[in-house]
Amino acid sequence: MVNPISLFNASCTDCGLKKLCFPLGLDKGDILRLDALVKRKPALQKGEALFHVGQPFQAVYAVRAGGFKVSTVPASGEDKIIGFYLPGDILGVDALSTGTHVSTAVAIDTTTVCEIPFSALERLSLQIPSLNHQLLALMSKELTDERMHAELLSRKGAEERLALFILWLSERQSRRGFNALDFRLGLLHRDVALYLGLTPETVSRVLARFAEDDILSWRNKQLNISNLHKLHALAGVNESVQQCLRA
Amino acid sequence: MVNPISLFNASCTDCGLKKLCFPLGLDKGDILRLDALVKRKPALQKGEALFHVGQPFQAVYAVRAGGFKVSTVPASGEDKIIGFYLPGDILGVDALSTGTHVSTAVAIDTTTVCEIPFSALERLSLQIPSLNHQLLALMSKELTDERMHAELLSRKGAEERLALFILWLSERQSRRGFNALDFRLGLLHRDVALYLGLTPETVSRVLARFAEDDILSWRNKQLNISNLHKLHALAGVNESVQQCLRA
């Protein structure tokens, strides 16, 4: 019989997400050294927190399945939401400079992560230049994401914000090898509203309008984009945003 | 006679900003090695660009005097503004992962910078762990700043946005050793508006209200805060924002 734990404990080498995750750009030997640091953790249930504001920073986490919403307050996402993390994303690095987590990550679904103790990672990165570069690139990605968030929030209209947000999600889906036009989205309207600086009511109304115009439908956590072109137009995508989308 | 170029070419060791800049946390010898990489550049005039969107990434820059506004478009800040950089700040790192600048930095005053070639910096950082850590901390600071930007943009009211923004500037001033309640601010209302997702008209109106209520005055590029307490109240500062402010 195949060991049932083998999948759970899949090494970085075998992981389907290695092209999105840390191993990107590392050679086989280095991946093994990285792999030795990684601790696979038992799954978190929806609503459980991976880390809290104020907690000491000890590790970064790679999402394997499920996802997180991250907010700046201890409560489970009642305040402003500053980001979403999906499979292949790495979270926790925002605590790097202070040594203390400044945000709280809450699972939006049943979620599994890989834990990578940071002190060991930092030590290893001094020996593997490309890993060090990876670390910087990771921070850079965080920066790009946060910038996209600001871009979203600076849009005046609710339609623009939502259209661009969904376009972004779609882009992220396709990067993970999933269908970019039809995918599951475990987020609540409320979460999206908190992320975009809107109210759930507005989100609902805009989505209704989108459905009306045959642009997309989002029912029962399933998002289906039927007219990508119109969505692009509504989002007001320009060159610089295009770059952020691709990043 | 004292060599007039000596001030211009002041080493990191003698620089008044070393507590804010890269050398932070480095010992004397390492500062010298860092210093060897730094190129002091002639001053930029108001409106001149330090780097453009699309330009290859070769160096990061530390602001010595003056300041920059950074936007995501090639034109000189006509579109959305994503950040301001003041003395002691380091800019350019957002190009790190792509190798190409994704933003344009334009001087808002007569401005002098130190240029640090990045490839050399990255090489040196592999030899000096604390410098490597500095690099990560720098990225982390960029992240915090961008998060603050998102925080500002997610505020619903114009008063809240402006109040918090000014509070933030004040905090940055005091960190540089300047008067936190009365300082020069080379920004146009228009720049602030573009940064905060508002119109110049709204900024003007809110500032008029602030002056009316004896909270602050901003005339002729001179900003004077007369009632910090009220400003805090208007900004709706909470714990997590407080942390961002201090960061």
Next chain:
DNA sequence: CGTTACGTTGAAAGGGTTCAATCCCTGTGG
């Protein structure tokens, strides 16, 4: 099957934007 939380829909109200006119400051040239 009922409870709870989320989603939807409606009408009213508030605040920022927009557009346009005027003012003010700066720097320029006569």
Next chain:
DNA sequence: CCACAGGGATTGAACCCTTTCAACGTAACG
């Protein structure tokens, strides 16, 4: 030294969109 031009700042009024508050519908869970 003064006059003029230009860009930015101010002020006013009308409009539009989001928020707010409330009620109702609906899906998931025990």
